[in-house]
Amino acid sequence: MGVQIEVDHLTMRYGAVTAVDDISFTVEPGEFFGLLGPNGAGKTTTLETVEGLRSPTSGRVSVDGRDPAKREPDLQRRIGVQLQSSAFFERLTAVEQLQTFGAIYGVPTSRLDDLLEQVGLTEKATAQVEDLSGGQKQRLSIACALVHDPDVVFLDEPTAALDPQARRNLWDVLRGINDSGRTVVLTTHYMEEAEELCDRVAIVDHGRLLEIDTPGALIRQLDAATRIGLATEALTLEDARRLPGADSVTLGGSGLVIETREPATLLAELGRREALEGLSVSKGTLEDVFLDLTGREYRA
Amino acid sequence: MSTSTTPGSRTEPSTGAGDAKAARPLKALTIAMFKGFVRDRMTLFWAIAFPLMFLVLFGGIFTSQGEVDPAEVVVVGDVSVIDDAPAEAQKTIEKSVDITRSDDLDAALEKVRDGDADAVVTEEGGEVTVHYSAADPVAGAQIQGVVQAIVQQANTAVYQQSTGEPPTFMFASSQVEDDSLEQIQYVTPSLLGWAVAMSATFGAAANLVMWRKSGLLRRLRLAPVRTSSVVLARVGVSLVIALVQAVIFVGLGVGAFGLQLSGWWPLMVPLLLAGTLAFLSIGMLAGAVSKTEEGAIGLANFIVLPMAFLSGSFFPLDGAPTWLRAVSNCLPLKHLNQGMLDVMVREQGPSAIVLPIVILLGFAAVFATVSARLFRWEA
Ligand SMILES: Nc1ncnc2c1ncn2[C@@H]1O[C@H](COP(=O)(O)OP(=O)(O)OP(=O)(O)O)[C@@H](O)[C@H]1O
Numbered sequence: 284m285g286v287q288i289e290v291d292h293l294t295m296r297y298g299a300v301t302a303v304d305d306i307s308f309t310v311e312p313g314e315f316f317g318l319l320g321p322n323g324a325g326k327t328t329t330l331e332t333v334e335g336l337r338s339p340t341s342g343r344v345s346v347d348g349r350d351p352a353k354r355e356p357d358l359q360r361r362i363g364v365q366l367q368s369s370a371f372f373e374r375l376t377a378v379e380q381l382q383t384f385g386a387i388y389g390v391p392t393s394r395l396d397d398l399l400e401q402v403g404l405t406e407k408a409t410a411q412v413e414d415l416s417g418g419q420k421q422r423l424s425i426a427c428a429l430v431h432d433p434d435v436v437f438l439d440e441p442t443a444a445l446d447p448q449a450r451r452n453l454w455d456v457l458r459g460i461n462d463s464g465r466t467v468v469l470t471t472h473y474m475e476e477a478e479e480l481c482d483r484v485a486i487v488d489h490g491r492l493l494e495i496d497t498p499g500a501l502i503r504q505l506d507a508a509t510r511i512g513l514a515t516e517a518l519t520l521e522d523a524r525r526l527p528g529a530d531s532v533t534l535g536g537s538g539l540v541i542e543t544r545e546p547a548t549l550l551a552e553l554g555r556r557e558a559l560e561g562l563s564v565s566k567g568t569l570e571d572v573f574l575d576l577t578g579r580e581y582r583a
Numbered sequence: 584m585s586t587s588t589t590p591g592s593r594t595e596p597s598t599g600a601g602d603a604k605a606a607r608p609l610k611a612l613t614i615a616m617f618k619g620f621v622r623d624r625m626t627l628f629w630a631i632a633f634p635l636m637f638l639v640l641f642g643g644i645f646t647s648q649g650e651v652d653p654a655e656v657v658v659v660g661d662v663s664v665i666d667d668a669p670a671e672a673q674k675t676i677e678k679s680v681d682i683t684r685s686d687d688l689d690a691a692l693e694k695v696r697d698g699d700a701d702a703v704v705t706e707e708g709g710e711v712t713v714h715y716s717a718a719d720p721v722a723g724a725q726i727q728g729v730v731q732a733i734v735q736q737a738n739t740a741v742y743q744q745s746t747g748e749p750p751t752f753m754f755a756s757s758q759v760e761d762d763s764l765e766q767i768q769y770v771t772p773s774l775l776g777w778a779v780a781m782s783a784t785f786g787a788a789a790n791l792v793m794w795r796k797s798g799l800l801r802r803l804r805l806a807p808v809r810t811s812s813v814v815l816a817r818v819g820v821s822l823v824i825a826l827v828q829a830v831i832f833v834g835l836g837v838g839a840f841g842l843q844l845s846g847w848w849p850l851m852v853p854l855l856l857a858g859t860l861a862f863l864s865i866g867m868l869a870g871a872v873s874k875t876e877e878g879a880i881g882l883a884n885f886i887v888l889p890m891a892f893l894s895g896s897f898f899p900l901d902g903a904p905t906w907l908r909a910v911s912n913c914l915p916l917k918h919l920n921q922g923m924l925d926v927m928v929r930e931q932g933p934s935a936i937v938l939p940i941v942i943l944l945g946f947a948a949v950f951a952t953v954s955a956r957l958f959r960w961e962a
Pocket residue numbers: 297300301302320321322323324325326327328329367
């Protein structure tokens with residue numbers, strides 16, 4: 284059921300702009316794969332080439348061993364897509380959108396209620412799409428991608444406009460789809476989301492592939508300092524700076540943040556002083572990896 | 584999350600049902616497009632109400648020309664030519680003027696000055712006088728004409744009685760409208776032609792641009808639908824709209840304005856279908872080359888409105904210069920209108936629609952080919 288995806292030396296140019304620059308990777312059947320990168324990195328371009336919407340300048344993509352750009356109906360029926368900007372039939376209701384897409388894909392429309400419930404739109408079933416909020420449209424667009432029960436799902440920033448509740452519920456939906464053996468490829472700007480969901484992530488910037496690995500391995504490689512957070516009242520800034528093993532100390536809105544490479548020593552000392560108010564400990568995150576790889580400058 | 588769908592419950596690609604499979608997306612797209620059309624009050628207005636307004640307008644002009652409102656006339660004192668006129672003449676008088684009686688000449692004249700009455704008629708010693716206001720010369724002239732005729736008739740009667748001979752000269756009038764087409768007979772077929780042309784062109788142009796701009800065409804490109812299904816869905820919707828327009832136009836024409844259909848009127852259906860195809864493909868072209876909906880609608884207007892005038896949709900071109908009629912002959916709408924007139928009101932049979940249909944389908948083929956070349960999925 285899962286589908287293998289191969290991207291082989293993919294390059295995509297628009298005039299002087301090289302949107303995708305010689306990218307190669309493979310997504311294994313049943314894998315949950317994430318494409319990460321700053322704005323304009325080339326995520327959408329890569330994804331849409333794999334979907335068959337754009338033809339590469341050079342290189343090759345294949346889905347289940349076939350060329351998606353040929354638009355073969357039986358391959359298309361196995362692919363579900365949610366594009367970065369959602370598109371609907373004008374003035375149809377949520378449920379009619381699903382019916383129409385279902386009919387186009389030639390599937391019975393019996394599980395539409397289920398699907399609407401999964402994306403939390405049961406109450407909006409009979410609302411015309413123009414009357415939905417941004418996040419509701421986004422969720423409907425995801426439902427439209429899933430209506431024909433595809434073997435591989437491509438989602439371009441599926442949770443971009445969603446509130447925390449909807450985001451977490453959608454994670455459950457996507458995990459469920461992936462657990463049943465289907466391949467899922469998504470792009471996101473939420474590192475927490477990628478860390479939570481993806482088996483592997485690829486980090487791209489300026490059209491180039493920078494890293495590709497499991498989130499855990501990437502974080503370990505970074506070998507980041509441990510961050511210890513404390514309430515402001517726990518310790519003065521001066522005392523904190525003099526703690527054994529403290530590399531840097533900053534005072535922020537949520538309190539003190541101490542970075543250290545010797546967390547055991549430092550935590551023992553804090554315990555001895557009984558200065559543990561508001562304690563939080565965190566090791567590097569995928570976001571640290573991302574910023575470390577792509578820097579902190581704005582992208583065009 | 585309840586992905587309870589086991590592999591077994593998936594719809595197996597059934598063999599040999601290729602046609603049924605192709606029909607479903609087409610049907611779904613057609614329904615979706617049709618709902619989108621019906622739910623948009625603006626497109627409904629332009630397709631149905633706007634052309635109907637023209638029909639009512641032209642139909643209304645016709646009725647008020649045919650039966651002029653009787654003029655208000657105040658008769659002061661005894662006017663023997665009116666009072667003693669034979670019964671038949673009385674009837675004619677009643678038809679064209681509304682007579683009220685009065686004894687107060689000054690009050691009656693005041694009424695005319697104020698515009699409450701159109702004229703005052705008095706008689707003194709065999710001299711019949713019409714007092715009218717210069718403010719309404721049309722009504723004045725009309726009443727003068729009526730009264731003059733009455734006086735003449737009375738004179739003739741007196742002459743005949745005294746000499747026993749018929750008068751040397753007699754006056755007779757006859758309306759020409761039975762010989763050529765009455766207004767409603769002309770405007771219903773040709774306005775219907777225009778209405779169908781307009782909504783087919785606008786519908787295709789706006790639809791195409793809207794779906795491209797919203798990204799829906801792009802999304803559909805990833806779905807297992809053929810381009811031809813998208814086009815055929817639009818064809819289906821436009822044909823339905825054309826038939827609805829025809830029903831409403833003919834219904835209103837016959838029901839409210841006394842339109843009389845010739846026996847061959849059902850032949851208008853194939854004509855309308857061919858016309859819809861021609862103007863659909865023109866609309867597709869407008870939609871293919873326009874970036875915005877406003878641009879597409881403007882372009883459609885730019886094509887259809889002048890064409891409507893040049894094709895005699897609003898008024899006949901019989902009096903137009905030869906070169907204009909030559910231009911007119913190159914326009915598809917002209918041939919649609921011609922065919923519609925022939926079969927709806929001119930008692931012409933199937934042979935009258937052959938040439939128009941061939942020409943319309945020719946236009947359809949040419950424009951469809953060009954717009955297929957220029958077609959773009961993405962904005
Ligand atoms: N159709 C196009 N024509 C010209 N340039 C394009 C086109 N599509 C993308 N680009 C350019 O290619 C680059 C990559 O764009 P892309 O949409 O793939 O970025 P992205 O990683 O998806 O960004 P975001 O996170 O903002 O969605 C950008 O610089 C963009 O301007």
